[in-house]
Amino acid sequence: MGANDIPFLNTGIWNGKLFLGGWNAATSAREILEPATGAVLTRVGIATPADATEAAKRAKAAQAAWVALPYEQRAAIFRKAAAIIERETEGMTQWIVRETGCIPPKAGVELHMAVGILHEAAGMITQPSGLMLPSDGGRISLARRVPHGVVGVISPFNFPLILSIRAVAPALAAGNTVVLKPDPQTPITGGYLIARVLEEAGLPKDCLQVLPGGADVGQTMCADPNIAMISFTGSTAAGRSVGELAGKHLKKVTLELGGKNRLIILDDADVDLAASCAAWGAYLHQGQICMTTGVILVHEKIAARVTEQMIGKATHLPVGDPATQQVALGPLISERQRDRVHGIVEDSIKQGAHLAAGGSYEGNFYKPTVLTNVKPGMRCFDEEVFGPVASIVTFSTEDEAVSLANNTEYGLSLGVISASVGRAMALANRIPTGLLHINDQTVADEPHIPFGGRGASGNGGRHGGPANWEEFTQWQWVTIKDSAPRYPF
Numbered sequence: 001m002g003a004n005d006i007p008f009l010n011t012g013i014w015n016g017k018l019f020l021g022g023w024n025a026a027t028s029a030r031e032i033l034e035p036a037t038g039a040v041l042t043r044v045g046i047a048t049p050a051d052a053t054e055a056a057k058r059a060k061a062a063q064a065a066w067v068a069l070p071y072e073q074r075a076a077i078f079r080k081a082a083a084i085i086e087r088e089t090e091g092m093t094q095w096i097v098r099e100t101g102c103i104p105p106k107a108g109v110e111l112h113m114a115v116g117i118l119h120e121a122a123g124m125i126t127q128p129s130g131l132m133l134p135s136d137g138g139r140i141s142l143a144r145r146v147p148h149g150v151v152g153v154i155s156p157f158n159f160p161l162i163l164s165i166r167a168v169a170p171a172l173a174a175g176n177t178v179v180l181k182p183d184p185q186t187p188i189t190g191g192y193l194i195a196r197v198l199e200e201a202g203l204p205k206d207c208l209q210v211l212p213g214g215a216d217v218g219q220t221m222c223a224d225p226n227i228a229m230i231s232f233t234g235s236t237a238a239g240r241s242v243g244e245l246a247g248k249h250l251k252k253v254t255l256e257l258g259g260k261n262r263l264i265i266l267d268d269a270d271v272d273l274a275a276s277c278a279a280w281g282a283y284l285h286q287g288q289i290c291m292t293t294g295v296i297l298v299h300e301k302i303a304a305r306v307t308e309q310m311i312g313k314a315t316h317l318p319v320g321d322p323a324t325q326q327v328a329l330g331p332l333i334s335e336r337q338r339d340r341v342h343g344i345v346e347d348s349i350k351q352g353a354h355l356a357a358g359g360s361y362e363g364n365f366y367k368p369t370v371l372t373n374v375k376p377g378m379r380c381f382d383e384e385v386f387g388p389v390a391s392i393v394t395f396s397t398e399d400e401a402v403s404l405a406n407n408t409e410y411g412l413s414l415g416v417i418s419a420s421v422g423r424a425m426a427l428a429n430r431i432p433t434g435l436l437h438i439n440d441q442t443v444a445d446e447p448h449i450p451f452g453g454r455g456a457s458g459n460g461g462r463h464g465g466p467a468n469w470e471e472f473t474q475w476q477w478v479t480i481k482d483s484a485p486r487y488p489f
């Protein structure tokens with residue numbers, strides 16, 4: 001069965017359209033290409049800045065009625081949405097595989113996470129939303145969490161379903177309405193699947209608007225007076241610009257940005273397991289993950305053996321079209337991205353890195369690559385690659401490992417592998433990151449954990465679990481007296 005044969009996801013629903021006040025024709029449209037084959041997958045409307053203004057206005061108008069709905073009715077929408085994803089898993093898997101160029105298990109992770117995030121959102125609605133506080137004169141005094149109003153969500157192409165729904169669902173659950181701008185390369189996975197699911201689950205009209213579009217649409221959202229908060233996931237460069245604009249317009253902004261994550265392998269590590277972790281962390285989804293293991297720091301005593309195993313894995317992992325073949329790696333998202341990855345590999349070799357495996361491509365398929373002799377100052381050490389490139393750096397002392405690990409402006413995820421948990425924890429405590437995995441690689445996420453990074457990886461915001469209350473609501477202090485008092489004036 002082809003993706004278009006599935007009625008729930010029939011492309012006719014969104015052909016040339018935006019989800020703006022429901023499915024409506026856009027003034028311009030764009031063909032969405034499959035990264036593996038270059039074939040046209042579907043066609044969607046592309047939003048303009050004026051559409052973003054209209055969407056924000058509609059979302060703002062819908063918010064009061066949404067938050068006033070009985071809590072049980074709102075929670076039921078998220079539970080139903082989760083059940084729809086479970087019902088439609090087969091068709092959605094095909095869309096995710098073909099639109100993002102991923103292997104089916106990665107699509108499975110996206111769908112599994114999306115279901116979990118929707119259940120968490122349903123649960124959030126019945127969690128306590130405030131505190132009783134003492135106050136002068138015995139009046140009732142409480143601090144309660146209230147929605148911001150309209151939340152603007154801007155998401156990237158790599159894990160589009162998770163990275164959109166992890167903000168859309170809790171923002172709605174907290175009583176906000178939402179304008180979502182997925183990356184225009186992945187508008188179905190990052191936007192229209194969510195619109196279809198929530199629409200069928202009974203989300204009232206105008207509570208969610210979905211606008212595939214470019215940076216101009218995102219910037220309009222950051223400046224629009226009807227949008228109170230921006231949840232942005234994407235590159236550090238774009239995040240800086242979003243942060244600046246949101247700051248100028250006094251909006252709350254959560255920035256989840258790039259990473260250059262370290263996996264530190266100490267001299268007492270099991271070499272087989274460490275190499276397996278390093279390969280998984282570096283090559284999963286072609287390295288197009290913010291938490292990708294970007295630098296592998298290995299103790300010099302075992303570096304040769306870890307490197308040899310990495311070369312073996314890189315040489316044997318099959319690369320190809322994940323929709324038609326059993327492969328470990330699919331394509332990079334675009335030629336542009338492929339050229340960027342290749343440019344970093346070539347420049348790093350010129351700067352003194354040794355190419356031990358890979359370093360070449362066919363079409364958008366980039367071979368798993370191993371670079372050794374990597375040092376600070378080389379592009380593959382300093383920059384987020386967003387491609388399947390394992391950069392191996394050796395160290396001789398723990399102090400040197402800490403210094404190399406901290407030689408980055410990013411701070412998203414860290415993995416440390418050692419036979420001694422105490423030793424690994426002591427080392428990790430000297431390296432500030434948002435996520436820390438002892439005896440594991442750097443890529444992991446779960447629906448209920450507070451996810452996010454530090455430094456150039458974000459502005460301290462988090463998505464998930466308790467963090468959703470912090471991000472998607474704000475405090476209101478409320479006092480209540482039986483009757484108004486008389487003052488000296």
Ligand code: NAD
Nearest residue numbers: 155156157182183215218219234235238256257258259290
């Ligand atoms: P990108 O920054 O180019 O695009 C992300 C989104 O922002 C897209 O929707 C894009 O259209 C929009 N955008 C771009 N410029 C904008 C601007 N000036 N104003 C408003 N919106 C703008 O990122 P990308 O290359 O598509 O995604 C990859 C990046 O995202 C990597 O750096 C990766 O590490 C990061 N990422 C971070 C996380 C996280 O949770 N920390 C998760 C996934 C990806």
